[in-house]
Amino acid sequence: MNVHQDGEQQVENNENEVNTVPKFTKLFSRAMDQFRLRVFFLFLERLYIIISMSIILFLLSLKNCGWNDLHYWVLFSSIQAIFSLVLYGQLFHFSNIQSIQQHLAFHYVQIVFVPLNEVTDHPVAPEVFDPTANLSTIELDKKADVMQMQIRQEIVNQSRFCKYNNIFSNVTNQAIFIWTIYYIVATPQESSGEASDCNKWPIIQTYIYGSFLFLQYSQYYLLVALALVMLPFILIYLIIRCFTDRRKKQQALMALNDLQKNKILYKPNILEGEQECSICMQPYQTDDEVLQMPCSTLHHFHNTCISAWLQIQSTCPNCRQQLLPDNQQPLLQQPQQQEEL
Ligand SMILES: [Zn+2]
Ligand SMILES: [Zn+2]
Structure with missing residues (x-):
């Protein structure tokens, strides 16, 4: 008070x-x-x-x-x-x-x-x-x-x-x-007249009190009903997402395996574009292991950096393109640098 x-x-x-x-x-x-x-x-x-x-x-x-x-x-x-x-x-x-x-x-x-x-x-x-x-x-x-x-x-x-x-x-x-x-x-369907006489008024009361309570809590009941209707859809969505996420991750790891053959040892001006890894932002040092991505010759990273990235993501960090293993890659650009090595 x-x-x-x-x-x-x-x-x-x-x-x-x-x-x-x-x-x-x-x-x-x-x-x-x-x-x-x-x-x-x-x-x-x-x-x-x-x-x-x-x-x-x-x-x-x-x-x-x-x-x-x-x-x-x-x-x-x-x-x-x-x-x-x-x-x-x-x-x-x-x-x-x-x-x-x-x-x-x-x-x-x-x-x-x-x-x-x-x-x-x-x-x-x-x-x-x-x-x-x-x-x-x-x-x-x-x-x-x-x-x-x-x-x-x-x-x-x-x-x-x-x-x-x-x-x-x-x-x-x-x-x-x-x-x-x-x-x-x-509602029990009473057959004998006497029993239904005893239940007639209580049954009417169930309808009256039931509708009072429904009106009083209608907004909550409707929410609960909506949640129950939505629940199966949400579950199905989550299951599908779980599976696709797992598939993408597996594909990315397979892609990483395939990418290992594009691995190059860095020499000055051997790569196109920025001469640094855009994951760790460090300039490449001579003889660093660098991986060239299939999406673009401009997208390249430290082998250790991109390997760590692909443990949690399945896309190129620069352009977000989904990484696919070699046998599923739609347009595979073979990097030129390998010949120069
Ligand atoms: Zn790096
Ligand atoms: Zn890319």
Whole structure:
């Protein structure tokens, strides 16, 4: 809570000194409104779930239906919904506390100071003072969406109970969702009239709670679904790349072997172009072992330098041309220098 007090202190100081009042930016108030609305709806959803599940459990006991898996689902999901209800209630409560709002606005630099004579009762700054007022509606919505999630994370951390309940609720929500999907996909087709009477309302509840949970986490579920669809393609790509890389490396090593016959002992002006190795940047010394590349008579290197290079790469360091063994070389230029040796 120290941070909030600091925030308030800062506000007061500023007021005293230059007669300004801190106001929220349009972006921040939009994000805050979105967050509150979302949390409020989640709260109502859970309230509905708890009440309807309790009524169903009561009716089931009146009918002497006994306990099957589906009825345990009703019991557990209503107990779990109580924790979520408390969480969303707390989040809504925290988001309405002014000191927390101000702390968050300071944290995300969404406070502007408005001169006293320009101040209105509205918590949002007049547009002339607000740098976020110029954003287009689409940009504003996008940024507010991101900020809303950041706000949620900050507000969750306001109390330890909230923090742990948030983790608990998120995990159990997924468990309940999977359990719910199981019933939706594999609803037991009851033959006897009495049994289906006992399961009718719980089955309807699986659809309702299932769609609540899906909507709440839809963006994450879609991401997971997308990742699962993409996974085989990524794996195939990686395997193919692994094989082609290995083949290229083998070819380069074979090419290096073939190149050994182009090896020359350096004598001044025996080579075309620069009289230095462009891998180690050292000028050639007399009797250095130099390798001439097949791609160009201008591309030549120390034997040791190009051998080390071809351990990790399969191309000419100068022109990046793929090195192929002699029998696969498309246009093999026999260097002239060998005759002079
Ligand atoms: Zn070199
Ligand atoms: Zn080259």
